[in-house]
Amino acid sequence: xxxxxxxxxxxxxxxxxxxxxxxxxxxxxxxxxxxxxGSMRDFNRGDGVKSMFLEHYPGMTEKQLQHIVEQxxxxxxxxxxxxxxxxxxxxxxxxxxxxxxWSAQRGDAFDASxxxxxxxxxxxxxxxxxxxxxxxxxxxxxxxxxxxRQPG
Amino acid sequence: xxxxxxxxxxxxxxxxxxxxxxxxxxxxxxxxxxxxLNPDFAMPDAVLAAVNMDYVALDAxxxxxxxxxxxxxVTGG
Numbered sequence: 001x002x003x004x005x006x007x008x009x010x011x012x013x014x015x016x017x018x019x020x021x022x023x024x025x026x027x028x029x030x031x032x033x034x035x036x037x038g039s040m041r042d043f044n045r046g047d048g049v050k051s052m053f054l055e056h057y058p059g060m061t062e063k064q065l066q067h068i069v070e071q072x073x074x075x076x077x078x079x080x081x082x083x084x085x086x087x088x089x090x091x092x093x094x095x096x097x098x099x100x101x102w103s104a105q106r107g108d109a110f111d112a113s114x115x116x117x118x119x120x121x122x123x124x125x126x127x128x129x130x131x132x133x134x135x136x137x138x139x140x141x142x143x144x145x146x147x148x149r150q151p152g
Numbered sequence: 153x154x155x156x157x158x159x160x161x162x163x164x165x166x167x168x169x170x171x172x173x174x175x176x177x178x179x180x181x182x183x184x185x186x187x188x189l190n191p192d193f194a195m196p197d198a199v200l201a202a203v204n205m206d207y208v209a210l211d212a213x214x215x216x217x218x219x220x221x222x223x224x225x226v227t228g229g
Contacts, residue, residue, distance in 0.1 A: 054228070055160060055161050056228070057158075057160055057202075057205070057221060057223070059205055060202055060205035060221065063205045063206070064205075085228060085229075096228075096229065097228070097229050117229065120228060120229050121226075121228065121229040122226065123207075123226065124226060124228050124229075125160070125202070125221075125223060125226050125228075126226055126227065126228025126229070127160060127161035127162070127223070127224065127226060127227050127228070128227045128228070129161070139161060139162040139165075139224070139227075140227040141162075141224070141225065141227070142198070142225040142227060143225070143226065143227050143228075143229065
């Protein structure tokens with residue numbers, strides 16, 4: 001299990017490849033890697049967004065993410081997992097979050113990575129403040145339910 | 153006895169402070185801590201609370217040395 005909070009922009013695909021390269025002892029054991037990458041949009045709720053500040057609660061964020069991954073490990077036979085999240089100032093197209101899960105079978109990788117991602121959205125203490133194209137600032141009030149189809 | 157209280161994100165803006173320290177003689181419920189520190193500001197409905205970095209219900213008791221955090225719904229990911 002690896003959980004990382006990153007103040008600098010990162011390339012999610014390079015991070016996943018590099019993490020997997022370090023899993024030599026699992027080579028041949030995993031048959032599935034479930035990957036989710038979340039990136040920053042340049043629009044939200046009908047407005048252009050030019051940058052965003054990601055606040056978090058240091059210590060609690062890591063503790064809750066670890067708890068979420070442990071819950072996933074208790075439910076699915078996960079061989080390895082990687083969770084990364086940006087903090088601080090971010091701009092459109094930056095990767096904000098990575099969840100990757102390695103398991104023997106695809107169903108477990110799909111389901112466990114989805115579980116981790118949805119729980120991260122509702123339980124990990126991060127907060128987004130948007131800077132709109134107009135220069136106005138606003139806090140994002142709440143996350144949507146990832147299992148419901150969203151308009152636009 | 154003292155309890156450290158922290159506020160985050162939009163709640164920090166509306167309370168106007170990032171931290172408080174409350175001296176108490178007995179354990180106190182989370183909502184009572186809010187009321188004592190913010191007598192003129194009713195706790196918003198959606199507020200979440202954590203004691204020592206674990207989520208708690210608003211009627212949970214906090215005691216000497218605890219760190220209590222109040223924050224709005226989380227919006228990461």
